[in-house]
Amino acid sequence: MPSEPVVDLRDPAILADPLRGYDRILAESPICWARLPNGEEGWLVTRNDDVRAVLTDPAVRNDPTGLPGKGAQTQEQALLALGTPPEHLPYLRASLLSLDGAEHARLRRGISHAFSVSRVAKLRPRVQQIVDQLLDDLEAASGSGNTPVNLLDRYAYPLAMTVVGSLVGVPEADQADWWHWGKVLVGGAPAKIAKAMGEMISFCHALVDLRRAQPRDDLISTVAAHDELTDIDAVAVLMFLVLAGHETMAHLLSNAALALMRDPAQRELLRTEPALWPAAVRELVRTDGPVQLARLRYAATDIVVGGVRIGAGDAVQVVLGAANRDPAQFAHPHDSDVRWQARHGRREGSVGFGWGPHFCLGVALAKLEAEVALRSLFDRFPAVRPVAEPAWVPLPRGRHRVTLDVRLY
Numbered sequence: 001m002p003s004e005p006v007v008d009l010r011d012p013a014i015l016a017d018p019l020r021g022y023d024r025i026l027a028e029s030p031i032c033w034a035r036l037p038n039g040e041e042g043w044l045v046t047r048n049d050d051v052r053a054v055l056t057d058p059a060v061r062n063d064p065t066g067l068p069g070k071g072a073q074t075q076e077q078a079l080l081a082l083g084t085p086p087e088h089l090p091y092l093r094a095s096l097l098s099l100d101g102a103e104h105a106r107l108r109r110g111i112s113h114a115f116s117v118s119r120v121a122k123l124r125p126r127v128q129q130i131v132d133q134l135l136d137d138l139e140a141a142s143g144s145g146n147t148p149v150n151l152l153d154r155y156a157y158p159l160a161m162t163v164v165g166s167l168v169g170v171p172e173a174d175q176a177d178w179w180h181w182g183k184v185l186v187g188g189a190p191a192k193i194a195k196a197m198g199e200m201i202s203f204c205h206a207l208v209d210l211r212r213a214q215p216r217d218d219l220i221s222t223v224a225a226h227d228e229l230t231d232i233d234a235v236a237v238l239m240f241l242v243l244a245g246h247e248t249m250a251h252l253l254s255n256a257a258l259a260l261m262r263d264p265a266q267r268e269l270l271r272t273e274p275a276l277w278p279a280a281v282r283e284l285v286r287t288d289g290p291v292q293l294a295r296l297r298y299a300a301t302d303i304v305v306g307g308v309r310i311g312a313g314d315a316v317q318v319v320l321g322a323a324n325r326d327p328a329q330f331a332h333p334h335d336s337d338v339r340w341q342a343r344h345g346r347r348e349g350s351v352g353f354g355w356g357p358h359f360c361l362g363v364a365l366a367k368l369e370a371e372v373a374l375r376s377l378f379d380r381f382p383a384v385r386p387v388a389e390p391a392w393v394p395l396p397r398g399r400h401r402v403t404l405d406v407r408l409y
Helices: 012-016 018-028 049-058 075-081 086-093 103-107 117-121 126-141 150-170 172-187 189-211 219-226 231-261 264-272 274-288 338-347 363-380
Strands: 031-035 043-044 298-301 303-305 308-310 315-318 405-407
Touching: 012 018, 018 086, 031 274, 043 049, 049 315, 075 086, 086 189, 086 231, 086 405, 117 363, 126 150, 126 363, 150 219, 150 231, 150 363, 172 231, 189 219, 189 231, 219 231, 231 264, 231 274, 231 363, 264 274, 264 338, 264 363, 274 338, 274 363, 298 315
Parallel strands: 043 315
Antiparallel strands: 031 043, 303 308
16 A cells, blocks of 8 residues: 555545545546545545446455454444444444445345335325425515525425435424434534434334334334344334435435526426436436445455555545546536436446445435425426525535525525
8 A cells, every 4th residue: 555645535625625626536546545534544436437346346345344454443443433332333333334245135125125116106296295385385484585595404404304204204293303313413523423323223212112013104114023124223224214315315405406506508408398307316416416425445355446456454435426527437527418318327327326236225216306306496486596605514425515595586
């Protein structure tokens, strides 16, 4: 391994503008030794072909336990070093994000049917109902358009939370707690994160026990009744699904809405050809997705990626944002092109929803939700526009805004 990092992902310039920073790394050092967000060193991989190769290689693992070098640390030791309370470790180990191989496949298999395309399609009327009510509320809060409204907090977050809460089975009265917990986990201090995690674990255990006694037509009841899933599995699954289903989704909607506000040509195209909306969602996830870095992984053996030797035990960080804007892969890497996406997009290698075994479980739901939410917003308020340049949350892993204040008319 090189002696000094070429790039530091905690660089203020990257935090201030992740896309520009990752584009520069892609152009200058597509595979390089870097200082990663957690402070350790590892390989940064940015080219689209290389990113997809890493994400599908069984020799690249989420769990570093038993590997040489950095991997000599067990996953538990790595988590404890970050300040994780020992009692939370079993739930983090059981997360879909932490598991590899057969264990990951087992847990995923137990819940994947709930996110099938056919089952998700049946949710469209309910999603439309939620969207219409939130748009009514937006208009009322705006005083018929005269007062700016926060599209992130008043539309994107409540929509994402209500939809995933309805699917999973989180009671409406408790959904505000999940919104709070999600915000703490993304940007909170270690003590606050530990407290929020403990509250989530307790909540999920109580809800699993309740659904075992009083099952309903929701995902919690399915998970609670699954013979292959332990209590810890069930809690870990629920935590992952609710957090990913509302926190990431809210910022996908916010980013996509702002991108369309700034692109009148694409808005007009979608107005005249609404059948292009599914392609628009795929393209906006590629150009303005909320997730820039995938989960940190480790090489289990010596591997070669893009002509570079990566040693066993080395950390490997793939940059989804750079891979999605790779000029070697995309005709218009930095700009949304809905018509191009409609013609070529299903074969073009976007990794906005991940790639390989850990490909996003809820992709069908995310696409449907984004299509309904964005189309309805711009159909109802075609002149919606930002009040000012929204501030970014300084995160190397994500593309999140602090707020998105808009005028509707």
